[in-house]
Amino acid sequence: MGRDARRPVLQRQSAGLAQDRVLSGSPDSSGLRGGSSIRPGSLRRRAVRGRLLAGILLLLLGRGVAPGCAEASGCCTASGWLADSLSFLGADNGTRSHVGILAVSLDRGDTLLSLNPDARFIPASNMKLFVSGAFLLQTRPQGRAVTEIAASGRLQKKHGGREQELKGDLILRASGWPDVYQLLQPGSRGLLDSLAFLLHEGGLRKFEGTLWIDGTVFAPEAYGPGWAIDDLPFSYGAPLNAVLANGNSATLNATATAKAVSLSLDPPETPLRIAARVSVAEPGAMPVLSITREPGSHILRVTGRIPRGGSAKRQVSVPDPDSTAGLFLLGAMRRAGIEVRARIASIPSGGTAPGPAVTLAKLESPPALDVVSMVDAYSLNAETEALLRHLDPAPVGKSAAPALRRLVAYLAEAGIDTLDVSFVDGSGLSPLNLATARSFVRWLEYLDRAPALGGIFRQSLAAPGAVGTLEKRFGDLAATAGLRAKTGTLTNVSALSGYLTTQGGEKVVFSILSNGNRGSGSAARAAEERIVGILSRFTRERTPPQGEGPTRMVPR
Incomplete structure (x- = not known):
């Protein structure tokens, strides 16, 4: 999508056709390999390579070997102490999905289960594990950001200075951090309602002029490469900006009476017109x-x-997120008791706000750890894109490309072979991302032992029965397993990576990636839950045995 949010969004391609892409440009670290520094070859070399690959594919088909499961590759060979437990995957061969699994003991360092650990898969929202972990390493768990509202113009004090009237400009200086206040404390005020309340508490009773939205901390990149056009009306496909009020989404409410269905949007200032045919x-x-x-x-x-x-509710994305944030803030100010007569303007990229200005209100974000816990638990896409941008060291105009280079540098520092990964966005909403089960396991292991985090990243992930994407999953899993994991779902894609504790008391890190799933994806999720259950019931002697566990062939 580049920097122009007005360009059409690319239609999501089939998971099986995702390009094997690598980032280009100069790496941040001389120690990086592969993904961040390899450039495509010449057209002639690629044409020759294409003819060779076509010939190999025809040869495989002629031999009756499924693409992606060539006999010589050993891609259907499971290894580790629990290799025999994967025999059930062969019974579902009709799906022809591709699976990568790796489970490693954090206590002993050996492999419990391995299948295609070095094969690259579309990771879907498991991509968020890379971004949120790097964000915590950079900002530290207790790091915070501040959103401010400043005033420029004539500020008159009345009633002994207890009340103020402003004729001029209000400037909303966005921090670029996600608005998760209401997720952390349901029933509380969100970002803009809180700022409006603080303005009123500070004495502001009337505002006439221009409300400026200063979101220049981010470059104008509303969508990621490869995002599906049919996702854009929904909250999970919302555009990115630096305000991110309520995730740049609104709630569509539908209520049926005896004769008709009424539809409304909350906040009511949402600039969408509803054209409905609901019976x-x-x-x-x-x-x-x-x-x-x-x-x-x-x-x-x-x-x-x-x-x-x-009745029913649906979360929908908002258009023009900067101007919509302005409408939301003006509406919040009116509800707070401030008389408003104002227009809305956005400060363009590279522009500056009116000045000089005095700060009227400021609101501190929750700690970074709390932000990450909500972003990962609810799998918030635009919010993860915001966390990614903050890896860019630029003070303003933060953008995806340098942020992704910095992310790959973090992975290299963790000992991950950067040939294992290829990224185009931070949320995983694009099917153009690629990663291996090995890279996820190594990253989760690194985060669990990082001195700066003290093992708390594990606790930031979703748990069965708690809020988030695991709330209604793993109902039969023993509580002693202490499962903490991140889900990932796209069309034909399912993923689950995280931590658990076995029945024998061993701490385990695991990653399960599957691509090419047909149907609803329920079979892939059922397989994930079965594998997690197998890992959770694993026990063995306290004294580590010599050598690794056995190797078994998974039936094709």
């Missing part, structure tokens, strides 16, 4: 809402049905 269904029917919005459009098209007396 009333019989009580007890399943509510259905289908949502579409063309790129650049402010028309939200909604179809479906709501049972009589019932």
Whole structure:
């Protein structure tokens, strides 16, 4: 997508067709290998390579060997102490999915389970593990950021100085940190409502002029390469900006009365017009809402049905996030009791805010660890893109390319072979990212032992029964397993990586990646849960045996 958010978003390609891409440009560390410094070859070399690959593919097909599972590669060979436990994967060969697994004991350092650990897969939201871990290493767990509102113009004091009226400019100086206040404390005020409350508490009663949105801490990169165009109307496909109020999303509410369905947006200032064809269904029917919005459009098209007396909610993305943040802030100020007559303007990239200005209100973010815990638990995409941008050392105009180079440098410092990874975004929403199970295990092991983190990264991940993506999964897993993990889901892709404790008391780090899953992905999730259950029940003698565990062939 580059720097122009107005360009059309690339349609997501099939997971099986994702390009084997590498980053180009100068690496930040001379010790980097592969991904960050390799450039594509000449057209002639690539044409020759293409003919060779085509010939090899035809040869494999002629021999009856499935692509991606060549006999010589050994890609279907499982190893480790629990190699026999993967025999059930052969029973589901009809899916023809590709699976990579690695589970390692943190206590002994040996391999419990391994299958294609060095094969690269589309990681989906497991990509967030790399970004959130690097963000914590850089900012430290207790690091914070500050969002400010400043005033420039004529500020009059009234009623003995207890109240103020501003005629001029208000400047919202965004920090670029995610707005997770309401996720941490449900029922509390979000970022903009909190700032409006602080303005009122500080005495502001009237504002007339221009509200400037200063989001220049980030370069204008609203979407990532390869993001699917049909994801954009939803909150998980929301555009990035530096304010990130409520994740640049709004709530669509649908309520059915006896004769009609009423639709509304919250916040009410959301600049979307609803074009709806939603019918009333019989009580007890399943509510259905289908949502579409063309790129650049402010028309939200909604179809479906709501049972009589019932309701449904959907999270939708907002257009033009800077100007929408301005509308949200003005609405919050009115609700706080401030009279407002203002227009909204955005400070362009490289521009400066009106001045001189005096700070009227400031709000400190939650600690970085709390931010990361919410971002990973709920798998927030735009928020992860924001965390990625903060790896860019530039004071303003932070962008994805230098941030990704810095991320790869962190991975290299952790001992990860950078040939194992290839990144184009931070959230994993793009199917153009690639990573190995080996890279995830090495990264999670590194984070668990990093002195700067003290083992707390593990606790920041989602747990079964708690808020987040694992809330309704692993219901049969023993609580003693202490599972903490990150999920990942795209079309034809499923992933799960994290930590657990075995029945024998060993701490284990694992990664399970699968691509080419057909259908709903439920089979892949069931396999993940079965593998985690097998790992959790593992026991062995306290004295480490000599050598590694046995090697077994997984039936094809």
